[in-house]
Amino acid sequence: MFFYAPNDVDQGFVQKILYLHVPLAIVSLGGFVAGGVLAIMHLRTRASKWDMRSYVAIHMALIFGVGVLITGSIWARASWGTWWEWREATLVSFLIVFLLYATYQPVRFAIEDRERQARYASVFAITAGVFVPLNFMAVRFAQPSYIHPRLGGGSLTGEMLATFLLSLLGMTLLFLTLVKYEMTSKHTSAQIASLRRRLLGEDPSELPVRRSAAPTLTTTTP
Amino acid sequence: MSSDHGHRPTPPGTLATVGALLRKELRVELRTLESVPAMTLFAVTTFVLFHFGLNRSAVDGDLAAGILTVTVLFAAVLGINRLFVADEEQGGFDGFLLAPVDRSALLLAKALALGLYLVAVETMAVAAFALLLLKPPLTQALPELAGVLVLADIGIAVIGTLVAALAVRTRARDLIGPLLALPLLVPVALACARALTPLLSAGGAGGIPGRWLTMLALYDLVFALIAYAVFDFLLED
Amino acid sequence: MANVAAIELEQVGRHYGERAALSGVTLELEAGRTLVVFGPNGAGKSTLLRILATLLRPQAGSVRVLGHALPAERWAVRARVGLLGHDPLLYRELSGRENLVFHARLHGVPAGRVDELLEAVALTRRADEPVRTLSRGMVQRLAVCRAVLHQPDVLLLDEPRANLDPAAIELVEPLIGRAAGRTRVVTSHDPAGGRLEADLVLGLRGGRPALLASPADADPAAIAALYR
Numbered sequence: 001m002f003f004y005a006p007n008d009v010d011q012g013f014v015q016k017i018l019y020l021h022v023p024l025a026i027v028s029l030g031g032f033v034a035g036g037v038l039a040i041m042h043l044r045t046r047a048s049k050w051d052m053r054s055y056v057a058i059h060m061a062l063i064f065g066v067g068v069l070i071t072g073s074i075w076a077r078a079s080w081g082t083w084w085e086w087r088e089a090t091l092v093s094f095l096i097v098f099l100l101y102a103t104y105q106p107v108r109f110a111i112e113d114r115e116r117q118a119r120y121a122s123v124f125a126i127t128a129g130v131f132v133p134l135n136f137m138a139v140r141f142a143q144p145s146y147i148h149p150r151l152g153g154g155s156l157t158g159e160m161l162a163t164f165l166l167s168l169l170g171m172t173l174l175f176l177t178l179v180k181y182e183m184t185s186k187h188t189s190a191q192i193a194s195l196r197r198r199l200l201g202e203d204p205s206e207l208p209v210r211r212s213a214a215p216t217l218t219t220t221t222p
Numbered sequence: 223m224s225s226d227h228g229h230r231p232t233p234p235g236t237l238a239t240v241g242a243l244l245r246k247e248l249r250v251e252l253r254t255l256e257s258v259p260a261m262t263l264f265a266v267t268t269f270v271l272f273h274f275g276l277n278r279s280a281v282d283g284d285l286a287a288g289i290l291t292v293t294v295l296f297a298a299v300l301g302i303n304r305l306f307v308a309d310e311e312q313g314g315f316d317g318f319l320l321a322p323v324d325r326s327a328l329l330l331a332k333a334l335a336l337g338l339y340l341v342a343v344e345t346m347a348v349a350a351f352a353l354l355l356l357k358p359p360l361t362q363a364l365p366e367l368a369g370v371l372v373l374a375d376i377g378i379a380v381i382g383t384l385v386a387a388l389a390v391r392t393r394a395r396d397l398i399g400p401l402l403a404l405p406l407l408v409p410v411a412l413a414c415a416r417a418l419t420p421l422l423s424a425g426g427a428g429g430i431p432g433r434w435l436t437m438l439a440l441y442d443l444v445f446a447l448i449a450y451a452v453f454d455f456l457l458e459d
Numbered sequence: 460m461a462n463v464a465a466i467e468l469e470q471v472g473r474h475y476g477e478r479a480a481l482s483g484v485t486l487e488l489e490a491g492r493t494l495v496v497f498g499p500n501g502a503g504k505s506t507l508l509r510i511l512a513t514l515l516r517p518q519a520g521s522v523r524v525l526g527h528a529l530p531a532e533r534w535a536v537r538a539r540v541g542l543l544g545h546d547p548l549l550y551r552e553l554s555g556r557e558n559l560v561f562h563a564r565l566h567g568v569p570a571g572r573v574d575e576l577l578e579a580v581a582l583t584r585r586a587d588e589p590v591r592t593l594s595r596g597m598v599q600r601l602a603v604c605r606a607v608l609h610q611p612d613v614l615l616l617d618e619p620r621a622n623l624d625p626a627a628i629e630l631v632e633p634l635i636g637r638a639a640g641r642t643r644v645v646t647s648h649d650p651a652g653g654r655l656e657a658d659l660v661l662g663l664r665g666g667r668p669a670l671l672a673s674p675a676d677a678d679p680a681a682i683a684a685l686y687r
Contacts, residue, residue, distance in 0.1 A: 043455055100405035103398065110392035114476050115518075116459065120388055123452045124402070127384065130448050131406055134441065138409035141437060142416060231567040231609050233538055242564035246550070246557075253552040253589075313546035317605075319514055320548075321565035322538035459515045 017078075019164060021071035023171035024064050025094065029132060031061025031175060032101060036129020039122035051118040051215050054125050056182045058104055060175060065098045093139040097132055104128075109213035118215055186214065233322040236330075243318075243331035250308060251335070257304050258339050261297040265347035268293045269354050280357035287418035290351055291411050294344060294371070295378070295404070301339050302382040303399045305332060306390040319457060329383055329453040336386075337379035344371050356422065363421040366430055370421070373438040374414040380442065381406050384449040387456045406445075413437045465490040465525055465613060465642040466511065472519030473506055480506045481666045482519070488659060490612075493643040495653040497670075498663035499686045504646040505544065507663070508615045511644060512542040525612060538566065541611035543619050543635065547602035551591040555582060555601045558590060559608065566609040576604040580630050595622040603631045607639075614643045650682040 035058035042050035072091065073083050085091060107124060111117040234242065251257055272289050273279065281289060309315050318328060348367070352360040360367075382403055389399040417434035466488040473481045481503040488494050496504050509515040511524055513533040522529040524536045549558045559573045577583045580600040590598060599622045606614065619635055620628050632638060637656055647653035654660060660677040662670030662685045670681050 043452075096405050096408050100402070103401045106394070107388075107392060107398055107402070110394050110398060112393075112476070116391070119455055120392070123384075123388060123455055126452055127406070127445075127448055130444065134444060135409060138412060138437060138441070141433070142412050231538070231569075233567045234564060239565065242561060246553070246561045249557065250550055250552055308550065308552075312550050313548040314550060316514060316542075316544070316546065317548040317562060318565065320512060320537060320540075320542055321562070322534060323565055459509075 017071050017075045019167040021068060021075055022164070023168040024071060025068045026168060027171045027175045028061045028064040028068050029094075029097070030172075031057050031064065032097065032132050033129050035061065035125045036127075036132075039125035039129070042118065042122045043126075048118060048215060051122060052183060052186065053179075054122060055108075055215050056179050056186075058101060058125060060179050060182065062098070062101050062104070064175065065094070065101070068094060069098065087143060089139045089143040090136075092143075093136045096135055096139075097128075100128055100131065105213045108215075114215065121215075236324045236327050239321075239323040239327035240331045240334070243327060244334055247331060247335040248338070251339070254308075256308075257301050258342050260304075261300050261339065261343045262346045264300055265293050265297045265343060266350045266354075268296060269347075269351060273355060279355075281355050282357040283423040284415070284419045286351075286356055286422040287415045289355065290348070290418060290422070291374075291415040293347065293351075294340070294374070294414075295407060295411055297343055297347065298336075298340060298378045298382060298407075299400045299403060301336055301343075302386045302403055303389075303396050305336060305383065305386040310390045315457070325454045325457050326450055328457070329387075329449060332386070333379040333383040333449075336382050337375050340375040340378060341372070344375070358422060358424045367418065367421050370414060370417045370430065370435070370438075373435060373442065374410050377410040377438060377442045377445065378407060380446050380449050381410075384445075384453065384456075387453065409441050410438065413441070463490055463526060464488060464523070465492070466494070466644070467523040468520065469522075470520035471507075471510065471517050471522055473503075473510060473515060473517055479666045481510070481663075484520070484661075484663075484668050486659065486661060486668075486671055488642060488644070490642050491640060492658035493637060493645060493656055494659045494661060495657035495674075496644065496646045496661045496663060497648070497650065497653060497682050497685055498646075502663040502685070503666040504663055505617055506666075508542065508544065508617055508644060508646065511613070512540055512615050513537050514542075538609060539611050540613040540615060541606040541609065542615045542617075543602055543606040544615075544617045545621075547590075547598050548605060549590045549598065549601060552589055554587045554589055555593070555597075555604075556586040558601065559604055562605050562608055568609050572608060573604075576608065576634075579634065580604055580627075596624060596627050599623055600627055600631060603634055607634050612641060614639070614641050614645075616643060616645045618646055618648065650679050654679070654682075 035054045038050055038054035038057055042048075042054055072094075076085060076091075077083050104121065104124060108117050108121050111120055269289070272293070276285075278285075306315075309318075319325075348360070348371075385399055385403040385406070389395045389402065392398055413434045417430050417438070420430060464487045466486075468484050468486050471481060471484040472479060484503075484507065486494070496507065498504050506515065510517050510522060510529070513529060513536055516530045525539055527533075527535045529536060549555070550561075553561070556573060556577065559576070560570060562568075563570060563573050574583070577586045580603065582597060582600055582604075585593060585597065590601065593601070603619070606616075614635055616635055619631070623631065635643070637643075645653070645656070654674040654677060657674045657677075660670065660672055660674055660682075661668060662677075662682055664685050669685055670677065
């Protein structure tokens with residue numbers, strides 16, 4: 001699974017949140033962009049498994065995003081004395097991206113036809129995926145980075161760097177594991193539903209069409 | 223029918239299709255007057271609200287730029303919400319989809335229409351703004367102002383059309399339109415407001431720093447390409 | 460040259476969520492012939508027409524219209540089919556003439572044809588009034604004009620005579636009836652009349668083909684049974 005290396009830093013407990021916050025942010029944004037790439041695959045191949053992957057990636061990235069905002073706030077409070085800071089481009093950019101992706105599931109839910117839902121979600125994912133880097137660039141362009149510590153330029157050395165990289169790796173693995181878990185879970189429940197239908201002899205053409213924001217893998221045999 | 227010459231009609235090229243669509247679009251708008259008057263009225267009302275909300279009688283500089291930009295954006299949302307409604311409700315989508323034409327023509331035609339509506343609304347809204355709230359004289363930088371707004375309009379039109387096409391066939395379409403469009407338009411709002419600030423500042427116009435125009439142009443370009451690439455997928459079934 | 464099949468369907472299917480809107484439809488229709496489709500509402504008649512019109516992609520099986528495979532060659536097919544569905548596909552605020560001219564432009568049809576058709580359905584006098592002021596019968600006549608504007612080889616007609624009085628039916632008959640000589644797929648709720656104009660009868664129930672026969676072999680009782 002994933003392992004989280006306990007870190008022994010001499011800068012106080014608060015500094016440790018950084019090891020959570022930054023990897024969370026990187027993986028979250030990576031997840032959003034990955035969701036866009038997976039959506040491209042879906043539109044190209046029309047196979048619902050790509051839509052499933054795209055959905056799960058975005059869904060998970062959104063959850064991680066909540067973690068980013070929370071850990072970021074805690075750290076901000078501790079370091080800068082305020083829960084939020086408008087002058088900081090990175091925060092603002094992330095918030096905008098978060099707000100955009102928060103609409104992903106409501107949009108899916110608002111479309112009943114599964115096939116169209118998947119298609120529209122892919123269009124959303126691609127557009128939003130392109131938007132993520134552009135947004136960060138745009139906001140940074142407008143407000144040169146203020147007080148959000150940057151990680152480049154040798155500010156992390158030795159132990160700290162190692163711990164950070166380890167944490168990043170761990171976070172990525174966690175993300176991928178959770179993604180895999182959710183996908184397997186969905187796949188299994190789709191199979192169970194299909195088996196149940198066959199056992200009970202239910203005629204699929206008489207099933208009420210239930211609305212759902214999540215894609216289901218089409219397990220109906222051709 | 224006796225006129226069966228065996229002559230097959232040749233489908234129109236993209237430009238001709240865009241022309242036909244745009245004419246239809248503008249004709250319907252002129253008949254129903256659903257979008258432009260509402261957007262304009264909304265803009266003027268928003269100025270009044272800002273006056274009360276901010277408790278200011280005259281603004282300039284970055285405050286003026288911000289108010290104008292945000293107002294234009296919210297008025298645009300009204301236009302976005304209405305953009306495809308007539309087509310959705312009166313079967314216009316099917317009528318178009320049955321034609322042997324390039325689907326992207328619809329994107330282009332609708333974006334042009336939305337852009338034209340925005341220009342019309344802004345002409346009146348900016349005039350109202352100058353009368354109601356703006357401190358420095360408007361004439362000091364009118365061409366540059368127009369230029370910035372047009373660049374912003376292109377971005378709003380492209381993103382707006384894409385979002386409108388997506389939202390119109392979902393359930394809560396009036397909600398989803400703004401929820402999608404506004405975050406995507408943040409960079410446009412940003413660049414527009416920054417670019418307008420020196421133009422609306424008291425004491426003569428400073429020139430526009432070119433970086434904002436470049437940013438607007440680049441953003442417009444990227445999203446125009448994205449919209450062109452994905453639009454088809456929204457239309458077909 | 461042998462009579463090329465205008466429409467070939469092989470195990471065509473389309474689902475809506477988990478429900479099959481259409482499944483296992485297989486048939487062949489020769490050029491110039493008429494297929495009449497019976498079935499209760501929701502049986503898949505409209506879905507079938509929309510697939511043939513290239514508005515919906517078939518999700519199972521294969522579809523060939525005029526020798527072209529769908530959805531791959533839908534561009535070639537689009538100009539040669541005409542759809543008359545439940546929706547007239549007309550903008551209510553525009554006049555009949557403006558609507559038809561718009562569609563004519565989209566199909567590259569010369570404007571003269573619009574006037575021809577308006578005269579054929581006796582709507583010339585009211586052609587310049589907004590569609591929302593017209594009666595349902597007139598709107599249906601306009602819709603017929605729209606469907607045949609580009610002289611399609613295949614006509615897809617969803618209850619074409621709905622809302623039409625006998626005089627109007629006579630007017631549109633040369634355009635969309637058997638006399639037009641085109642390949643036609645017509646949905647109908649009238650077992651007697653439907654069988655009269657059919658060369659092939661298809662009965663759908665729950666998306667599945669319950670009946671496929673020539674009109675002589677199609678038992679009226681079987682058709683009626685579809686609706687139970």
